[in-house]
Each structure stands twice: as structure tokens, then as C-alpha cells.
Amino acid sequence: MPDNELCATCRFLHECVGNREKTQAAILRKHYIDKEMAPLLDKKVQKQLPNGNNIKVGFDKKGNKHLYSDTMARTRRVSADELKDIDIMLDNATYLNEAAHDPTHNNPFDYFYYFKATTADGQSVRLNIGRETHRRNDGRIIVKYICYSINNIN
Incomplete structure (x- = not known):
């Protein structure tokens, strides 16, 4: 069937069925990142820092992949279904602390902000916000x- 006649869901299913070596976990990961968490890419959450400055925290595909991996492999306090609303969790989170970039970590961030959030079942997690700073060609x-990572905290 020509590609232009398939709806997005059909293309997604054909892709998953066509790749037999994908595990159920990989299919589920793709579903959550590409479908359930995709609306986050258009959202921003404003957070106030102790110094009075406000930052607008966004989401990107790479960060969403990291959030999903953290949730499934390490954190396990947040359900996959809660990830699609992690912007709401971040909006309700409280400031914990901040830190400079650790040069032993391979990521594009130069500074970090940490916020304590509460899951649907009342457990505490830390949402990690990375700051990326770039200089444009015009000097700006x-x-x-x-929002790129999530960890358990007590």
C-alpha cells in the first residue's frame, strides 16, 4: 500500500511489525516517546529560582528519551503513563538546589537545576533541568x- 494512503497509526504499526527483532519493550519505548510524550515538545514550564529569576523549562526529543530510560531502568517511581504529563509534575515541583556541570558527564549542559516532585502515588523524585548556552554567529x-532526567530521592 503506498505510504500516502496509510494513516500515522498504520505506519507506526507497520514499522513495528516489519522489524521483527524489536522487543516488546522497544516497541513500547517508541510508542511513549513518539506518541505519548510528543506533546511535551510544544510545552514550557516556568519555574522560579531562589534568586528571583524565572526560567522557562522545555522538553526535547533527546531529553524525553532520557526521561523514559530513567523511568523504566532506574527510577521506577513514575509510571510510563505519568511521563506524558511530566510538565504538570514539574509545574508543581519545588526547588531543591543547583550545580555546575560535572566534566566527567557527557552531556551538552553547562549548569543544572534540581526540583523535587511528587508522583501520583506520593513518592518523591528529583527532576533534573539542564541549561544549554550557545553563542550565535551574530554574538547573541x-x-x-x-527537563532531561529523573531520579529517586527520599
Whole structure:
């Protein structure tokens, strides 16, 4: 069937069925990142820092992949279904602390902000916000804040 006659869901199913070596976990991961978490890419959450500054935290595909991996492999306090609403969790989160970039970690961030959030069942997690700073060709500095990771805390 020509590609232009398939709906998005059909293309997704054909892709998953066509790749027999994918595990059920890989199919589920793809579903959550590409479908359930995709609306996050258009959302921003404003958070106030102790110094009075406000930052607008966004989401990107790479960060969403990391959030999903953290949730399934390490955190396990947040359900996969809660990930699609992690913007709401972040909106209700409280500031914990911040830190400079650790040069032993391989990521694009130069600074980090940490917020304590509560899961649907009342457990505490830490949402990690990374700051990316880039200088454009015209000399302007562009700063982005990305929600990229989640960890358990007591």
C-alpha cells in the first residue's frame, strides 16, 4: 500500500511489525516517546529560582528519551503513563538546589537545576533541568532549559 494512503497509526504499526527483532519493550519505548510524550515538545514550564529569576523549562526529543530510560531502568517511581504529563509534575515541583556541570558527564549542559516532585502515588523524585548556552554567529547568547532526567530521592 503506498505510504500516502496509510494513516500515522498504520505506519507506526507497520514499522513495528516489519522489524521483527524489536522487543516488546522497544516497541513500547517508541510508542511513549513518539506518541505519548510528543506533546511535551510544544510545552514550557516556568519555574522560579531562589534568586528571583524565572526560567522557562522545555522538553526535547533527546531529553524525553532520557526521561523514559530513567523511568523504566532506574527510577521506577513514575509510571510510563505519568511521563506524558511530566510538565504538570514539574509545574508543581519545588526547588531543591543547583550545580555546575560535572566534566566527567557527557552531556551538552553547562549548569543544572534540581526540583523535587511528587508522583501520583506520593513518592518523591528529583527532576533534573539542564541549561544549554550557545553563542550565535551574530554574538547573541541563547540559553535553553531542558527537563532531561529523573531520579529517586527520599
